Amino acid sequence: xxxxxxxxxxxxxxxxxxxxxxxxxxxxxxxxxxxxxxxxxxxxxxxxxxxxxxxxxxxxxxxxxxxxxxxxxxxxxxxxxxxxxxxxxxxxxxxxxxxxxxxxxxxxxxxxxxxxxxxxxxxxxxxxxxxxxxxxxxxxxxxxxxxxxxxxxxxxxxxxxxxxxxxxxxxxxxxxxxxxxxxxxxxxxxxxxxxxxxxxxxxxxxxxxxxxxxxxxxxxxxxxxx
Numbered sequence: 556x557x558x559x560x561x562x563x564x565x566x567x568x569x570x571x572x573x574x575x576x577x578x579x580x581x582x583x584x585x586x587x588x589x590x591x592x593x594x595x596x597x598x599x600x601x602x603x604x605x606x607x608x609x610x611x612x613x614x615x616x617x618x619x620x621x622x623x624x625x626x627x628x629x630x631x632x633x634x635x636x637x638x639x640x641x642x643x644x645x646x647x648x649x650x651x652x653x654x655x656x657x658x659x660x661x662x663x664x665x666x667x668x669x670x671x672x673x674x675x676x677x678x679x680x681x682x683x684x685x686x687x688x689x690x691x692x693x694x695x696x697x698x699x700x701x702x703x704x705x706x707x708x709x710x711x712x713x714x715x716x717x718x719x720x721x722x723x724x725x726x727x728x729x730x731x732x733x734x735x736x737x738x739x740x741x742x743x744x745x746x747x748x749x750x751x752x753x754x755x756x757x758x759x760x761x762x763x764x765x766x767x768x769x770x771x772x773x774x775x776x777x778x779x780x781x
Contacts, residue, residue, distance in 0.1 A: 584610060588617040597623065597631035659683060663696070663715070665727040669775050673697050674718055678727050687731055690723035738763065 588596065599606070599614055600623075606614065618628075661679055664687045668676040674697040680687035696715035741756075741763055748756035 584613040585616060588613055589620075591617075593621060593623060594631070596621070597628055598635065600628045601632035601635060661691070662687065663694075663713075664731050665724075666771055667724075667727055667774060668695075669771075670695075674716075676724060676727065678723050678731065680731075686735060690728045690731075693721050693724040693727060695719050734767065 591599075596614065596618060600618060603611055603614075660682060662682045662685070663677040664680050665678050666675045674695050676693060676695050678693045679691045681689040681691060694715075695718040697718070699714050699716055741760055745756035745760055748759060
């Protein structure tokens, strides 16, 4: 950047930018750059190849006046590329809605790999009486709305932004099956547990149902999500 500044100043001197009609032209361009914000100047500095030699010279002079270094120009360029990548990723997002009628249809079960933007990895299942039966695919999603709808049928629908789709994540599928199997065993034996320890079967059932929420909270904290 420093070399470019020196070259621009030398170019200005050799071509007589500050004498005659060109002085007025350069002065007008310099006045224009002076009205721009620093962020706009940094944006222009990252697109030097599209500027004319006159414009480059004026821009470099203004950058010098404001003490904007080549490091700041480079860092701003990196941020611009990151923003562009994020915008492109947002354009590629699709929408997906789960829907079940009286417990039959599709639903998302399991949450892992939480991100700061609120997205997480989950698995789409075919459900029978709201129980996950067959994993269909895994997705990174972010909920955007939904819930039960009023009517004669209990219709549940939730809409998600979908970031990416993959085959079912094996670890997540195993965890969901293991949780459902444990729940079935607990329900089948809750009366036997109560027979020996009064009400402890119901307490164990409630605690077991809360286990996924505790695991999710731990996963968020471990990932620095909160």
